[in-house]
Amino acid sequence: MxxxxxxxxxxxxxxxxxxxxxxxxxxxxxxxxxxxxxxxxxxxxxxxxxxxxxxxxxxxxxxxxxxxxxxxxxxxxxxxxxxxxxxxxxxxxxxxxxxxxxxxxxxxxxxxxxxxxxxxxxxxxxxPLAPHAQFQEFSGRSEPYKVFTPFYRKWNSFMQTYYTGAASATISDLDTVNPLNxxxxxxxxxxxxxxxxxxxxxxxxxxxKDQNAQQVLRRFIDERIHAYEQRRDVYAEDGTSGLSRFLNSGALSARTAYEAAADMPAAALWLRQLCWRDFYLYQAALSKDFFTCEQQYEMSALDDGHFAAWANGETGIPIIDAAMTQLNQTGEMPNRLRMVTAMFLTKNLLCPFTLGEAYFRMHLADYDHALNKGGWLWSSSFGYDAAPYFRIMNPVSQSTTHDPHGRYIRRWLPELSGLSDREIHQPRPHAIVDLKASRARAVEVYKHILGH
Ligand SMILES: Cc1cc2nc3c(=O)[nH]c(=O)nc-3n(C[C@H](O)[C@H](O)[C@H](O)COP(=O)(O)OP(=O)(O)OC[C@H]3O[C@@H](n4cnc5c(N)ncnc54)[C@H](O)[C@@H]3O)c2cc1C
Missing domain, CATH: 3.40.50.620 (HUPs)
Known part of the structure; x- marks a missing residue:
């Protein structure tokens, strides 16, 4: 037995x-x-x-x-x-x-x-889709990749050549023991x-009414994957797969997801996202300091002064407050808004990213330690392949670009729904920071922390 x-x-x-x-x-x-x-x-x-x-x-x-x-x-x-x-x-x-x-x-x-x-x-x-030991041997490297793009290129050729397919046995092929002591x-x-x-x-x-992983995957492949590239950042709509919570609990294997899309010409960008998942799992398994790399920096210039306002969706920046409201109410937040809220917390509000990381850990329905760490390291400029410290997403222009009519803000902050399409993205009179001044301050602080 x-x-x-x-x-x-x-x-x-x-x-x-x-x-x-x-x-x-x-x-x-x-x-x-x-x-x-x-x-x-x-x-x-x-x-x-x-x-x-x-x-x-x-x-x-x-x-x-x-x-x-x-x-x-x-x-x-x-x-x-x-x-x-x-x-x-x-x-x-x-x-x-x-x-x-x-x-x-x-x-x-x-x-x-x-x-x-x-x-x-x-x-x-x-x-992972690419088993780590086999992938390392294939890449001929003794040290793990630290940068995504070369990893992605190698991963693609590995998947073309060595991907062995999904596992075939199901629970019906096994005998289970009952009752329990x-x-x-x-x-x-x-x-x-x-x-x-x-x-x-x-x-x-x-x-x-229960939606299982296979049904959600099928619907995405049949109805939305063809427009993924155009719609994935149109966060007021349902443009992405919504599969992360199934993938992270293992209710869906990455192999099943990969195979459903692998032969579709329109799926390249979506498969690339599955590669991001593999990249962070690979970092978690092989990079010695993936989970601790922030410890090498002196971060006393950062504090938790504005953390509660961020977490409660009370910053006075509509897109930030809308995204945090969605997170708090439903456990969901679109990828672009995870980047925008994370950059806002760590840069404009100068809070240590570890506070935001811990908050997401508790509140995200699709929480995964490795992927969450990767997302926060990227957004706060601390990872190996992170956003440069001076490239800080402006929440107002992100909001105007990706949701010009403010439909997302109207949904999550109905008290603002009377505002015009132009006004709705703008900081409210009680906003806790000035975006321009706080951006300039963040560039100086992070330049110092990161030793540039
Ligand atoms: C600060 C921050 C924290 C994050 N925390 C998590 C987390 O805890 N759990 C989590 O699953 N994702 C996390 N992400 C990544 C990403 O936001 C989600 O995977 C994505 O929003 C899930 O939606 P979807 O399944 O519809 O994705 P789709 O766009 O349909 O992508 C398909 C799958 O690819 C993978 N994927 C997509 N984007 C990324 C990415 N940027 N990094 C790694 N894998 C990706 C996921 O497994 C996803 O389910 C985080 C991103 C940021 C910026």
Whole structure:
């Protein structure tokens, strides 16, 4: 018997580990561990936690629909694993690899717990489209790429030559073990807060209203991908795929997404976005200081003075306040506005990016540690391949260019809807900063911090 632990792979098809498990032909105990260090009480109430729980509830339903059993438990992964190894004749533990600092620590603890009982553990690579070791060998480099464009060129030729396709086994090809040891089921039972997400998904499912990853992908490919290039920044409309929350929880694999679009001539720019995802996962796995690179800078010139106004959407700059209102209410924010709000916080308001990064962590429904870090490093000019410190997006001109009629602002800030198309983008009389003066100040401060 083996133990399979789900993490950011909340689906029942196209999982690399399932192919390997099918070949072994043993029965398996399949568990999803909700980790209290990641799913804190606060996080469970926030969009990012709710979203994860909803995907977890869908996963359980997919197992049920296939006549298989998933055990969902709440507790520290290494403790649960140790207890399961005591209670069952488990010969091996299998999970997919993850690259964040916490994931690495967690998996080291898991490996230590299994080693104590002489049970092997394997972490199978599943997240990126281009497997890291193979890609590094293909690129002939000893050091990881730090800049996106050359990475993208190499990634493209790698994908043309070595991409091996989606995994073929599904949960129906595996035998799962049921019931669960009662002591373990009670010791690690789910906290009450998770119940809301479970019943929401059950209700949607029963009413036929739940949108699964495949449906969202299909609709994007059939209806919107052809116009992605023209519409992706028209953020008042639904021009992008909306797939990030499925990709980050693993409800959809990047391979399934890639294959749905790979042969479409109009898809090049969208596939390039999937490459950005691979780039940040690659940085997270291979660059030693991706998660800590800001520590080399002296940042005492930055402070949290205006942070609360930014977070609450009370800056008096309409597009910033509209974007933060959408985030706070729904957990969503279009990519361009993530860049605009991030630059505004870090440059015009001179706040450390780590505050914004932490805020997005809690509030984004599609939160992912590596992608969020990458986005914040880029916007605040700290990453290897970041926006130059003097190129600061002006929120008013961004708003005028990408949404001339102010439809997005009108939707999220209805109190401004009476303003004309020209007025609606302009700073309000109570705006907390002057855009021109704060931009000039930011250029000086960042020039100093970055040592230019
Ligand atoms: C400050 C900041 C923070 C961000 N935080 C996150 C985050 O926590 N989680 C997250 O998934 N994305 C994050 N992004 C990237 C991007 O904004 C989202 O991936 C995108 O808005 C998701 O919408 P979509 O699925 O409709 O994307 P589409 O435009 O349809 O793109 C398809 C997929 O490509 C990937 N992708 C697209 N843009 C990027 C990008 N700039 N960087 C990396 N991958 C990309 C995503 O997986 C996305 O789902 C952040 C960007 C910034 C500037």
């Amino acid at each position: 083996y133990l399979f632990i789900h993490r950011k792979d909340l689906r029942t098809y196209d999982l690399r580990a399932f192919d390997a498990l099918k070949r072994r032909g043993l029965p398996g105990l399949h568990v999803l561990i909700l980790d209290p260090l990641l799913l804190t009480e606060e996080r469970m109430q926030a969009h990012s936690g709710q979203q994860f729980l909803e995907h977890a509830a869908r996963l359980e339903q997919s197992y049920e629909a296939a006549g298989r059993k998933l055990h969902v438990l709440y507790g520290r992964p290494e403790e649960i694993t140790a207890d399961l190894l005591e209670a069952y004749p488990i010969q091996g533990v299998v999970a997919h690899a993850d690259y964040t600092p916490y994931a690495k620590k967690r998996d080291a603890a898991l490996a230590a717990a299994t080693a104590l009982r002489s049970v092997p553990v394997v972490f199978v690579e599943d997240l 009662e002591v373990i089921a009670t010791r690690y039972e789910l906290p009450l807060q998770t119940a809301a997400a479970w019943s929401r998904i059950k209700r949607l499912h029963a009413d036929g």
